[in-house]
Amino acid sequence: MDQLATLEYALEELRGVVARLDDAHMDIVTNCEPWTVRRLASHALNNQLLWAGLVTGQELVSAEDTMGAVPIGGNLIPVADQIVERALAMWGTDGVLEATHATPFGELPGSVVVNFPTVDAIMHAWDLSASVSHPIEFRPAAIPAISAVVEATCTDEARAAGLIRPPTKPPADSSATERLVAAAGRSTRL
Numbered sequence: 001m002d003q004l005a006t007l008e009y010a011l012e013e014l015r016g017v018v019a020r021l022d023d024a025h026m027d028i029v030t031n032c033e034p035w036t037v038r039r040l041a042s043h044a045l046n047n048q049l050l051w052a053g054l055v056t057g058q059e060l061v062s063a064e065d066t067m068g069a070v071p072i073g074g075n076l077i078p079v080a081d082q083i084v085e086r087a088l089a090m091w092g093t094d095g096v097l098e099a100t101h102a103t104p105f106g107e108l109p110g111s112v113v114v115n116f117p118t119v120d121a122i123m124h125a126w127d128l129s130a131s132v133s134h135p136i137e138f139r140p141a142a143i144p145a146i147s148a149v150v151e152a153t154c155t156d157e158a159r160a161a162g163l164i165r166p167p168t169k170p171p172a173d174s175s176a177t178e179r180l181v182a183a184a185g186r187s188t189r190l
Helices: 003-020 037-056 063-067 076-091 115-131 140-153 156-160 176-183
Strands: 100-103 106-109
Touching: 003 037, 003 076, 003 115, 003 140, 037 063, 037 076, 037 100, 037 115, 115 140, 115 176, 140 176
Parallel strands: none
Antiparallel strands: 100 106
16 A cells, blocks of 8 residues: 555545444543543544645644544534545645655655554544444554554654653454554553
8 A cells, every 4th residue: 555545544444433423422531531532533533634734735724623622513424524535635636745844743755744644544543433332443455554654653752742652562362453553552452
């Protein structure tokens, strides 16, 4: 999988998880405490607009709303559909992956920046699904690409900046998905 295909896979997982949520789930506190399912889904979706806007020179959502997990009201399914389509189109813009962009981590090429929305989408898809007792398993063919993204983003520097939690120790019988989410700081058996 190339980087855009990996991002697309992550976004489709996020979209699919959001589509399976119902009103009864929205007030459940997630494994990203104190955020509820609605707030975490809102953060995960808005984060896609934040990163895509950063690399295309558009402010689509504020960093404060995104990082504060300001809840998006109403039915999240059409919101997820619109955001996924828009983010993929923006990341597919000619030259975005090759260009250098100003980021909170300094000047970085788009080929590095794309890893941040990818890890955010895939890990928060897992967080949301696990928080409602239906954890997803990543497609086996996607595991190598997701592993590369986790390795690139779940670093000591990202942990020191407070962006990624320290890794957890997965149980011996963990799946490949559980090992990846543990590397990204998740407790796999909620």
